[in-house]
Amino acid sequence: MNLHIRVFTIGALAKAAGVSTPTIRYYEEIRLLPPAPRTAGGQRTYDDEDLGRLTFIKQCRDFGFGIDQVRVLLELSISTNRDCVETRDIAQTHLDEVRQKLAELRVLERRLESFVTRCDIACAGGPGQDCVIFKDMAAPAKGSCCG
Template identity: 50%
Template sequence: MKIGTLAGRTGTNVPTIRYYESVGLLPAAVRQEGGQRVYGDADVERLTFIRRCREFGFSIHQVRSLAALGRDQSRSCLELRDLAAAHLSDVRTRIRELDGLAKSLEAFVDNCDATCAGGAGPDCTIIDDLSKAPKRCGCDTGSVRS
């Protein structure tokens, strides 16, 4: 199949397929006489795997590691589990950070609604709030206090 067909079957755009080839996630395609790439069912499966990994937020490096572990009979699935568990921990950390961000933004909006909504833009409390340095908790982690 040609690259456009592969793109359609996997929901991946053509430039992304070319990129995955260039970074070695997807093996370089066989070329026809005219230079067009030709793909098979194994490429559909591999690209679907890559796309799903990326949808779950795995980095290119992590996808490469997962793929390599999945092809190596001498490696334990515990290594795959450990990689996924580490990624899960990172995702949970980001969720906590995003929750803090959402609370801060909610406070900006609530403050605006209570004090200046409908007024002149330069007088908006959101501009004032964003212009102030965040309050720090005093600990070494640099966490922001809401």
């Protein structure tokens, strides 16, 4: 057992968990974190349990989960009869979304590449060219540059 009871100020907790202090207050406000006990002067105090919870939240956020998903994951993490299947499903759904976003960004990357390349080919001379990119983009088809 750990006999040391570590107490953190909000700044120390923030540093330990890798988030900002306003973020911690915000998490308290939206009840992701419980209301912190205060010193006589009104300053918030935290312990290792809070650090664990906050770190968990941070990890989930780094995974890209939304606040509402984190809320569910937190509840699952606390329930004694942990439902790993539900956790897996949340992660799977999120993975699907990430892959969807990846696909969109790959398309965007190709379009922008093509755009820049055509700019280079047609407009290497600099300003004042007869660049038709803008006419192209004012029509509802695919964009082009200086074609």
